[in-house]
Amino acid sequence: MDVVDLYTDGACSGNPGPGGWGALLSCRGTERELSGGEPATTNNRMELMAVISGLSTLKKPCRVTVHTDSQYVRNGMTTWIKGWKKNGFRTASGAPVKNEDLWRELDRLSQIHEVVWKWVRGHDGHVENERVDALARGAIPGRGR
Numbered sequence: 001m002d003v004v005d006l007y008t009d010g011a012c013s014g015n016p017g018p019g020g021w022g023a024l025l026s027c028r029g030t031e032r033e034l035s036g037g038e039p040a041t042t043n044n045r046m047e048l049m050a051v052i053s054g055l056s057t058l059k060k061p062c063r064v065t066v067h068t069d070s071q072y073v074r075n076g077m078t079t080w081i082k083g084w085k086k087n088g089f090r091t092a093s094g095a096p097v098k099n100e101d102l103w104r105e106l107d108r109l110s111q112i113h114e115v116v117w118k119w120v121r122g123h124d125g126h127v128e129n130e131r132v133d134a135l136a137r138g139a140i141p142g143r144g145r
Contacts, residue, residue, distance in 0.1 A: 001114070002027050002062045006054040007128040009069060010046025011136040018142055019043065021050035022135025024128055025057060032057070033131075035139040046136065047073050048102040055109040063114045069122030069129055073106075078117050081107055 005026040012019040020037035034053050038046075047070040055064065068074055081103060084090070089097045089104070097103060120126050122133070 008050035020139030
């Protein structure tokens with residue numbers, strides 16, 4: 001089974017507003033950059049899209065370490081999702097979970113791979129995090145590449 005490091009980040013110009021996401025896959029000395037954007041979105045949706053896009057790119061089950069500066073993504077997948085699934089994607093207060101469509105897809109993809117979730121401090125000089133931040137910001141529609 002291949003071992004993959006997946007670095008991800010999302011960005012928004014206004015929140016909500018136009019947004020972008022960036023991902024960097026690293027496996028056996030090979031790297032692949034991915035990015036994309038949407039004209040009207042939120043930062044949290046872009047954070048989720050970065051991970052979804054990275055995991056979707058993998059052609060077979062892998063051991064993946066996801067490196068994210070998003071506590072929302074990390075906590076969602078390591079803690080909150082268990083309760084959401086049990087409660088029909090409702091929060092503890094009974095409200096619908098925001099971004100349910102993306103959480104469901106990320107959960108599905110996480111079942112295919114062996115995923116470890118690692119939080120990294122954003123904007124702190126972490127080389128790969130800075131790279132995916134630049135990819136995300138560069139993918140925001142209207143920003144020019």
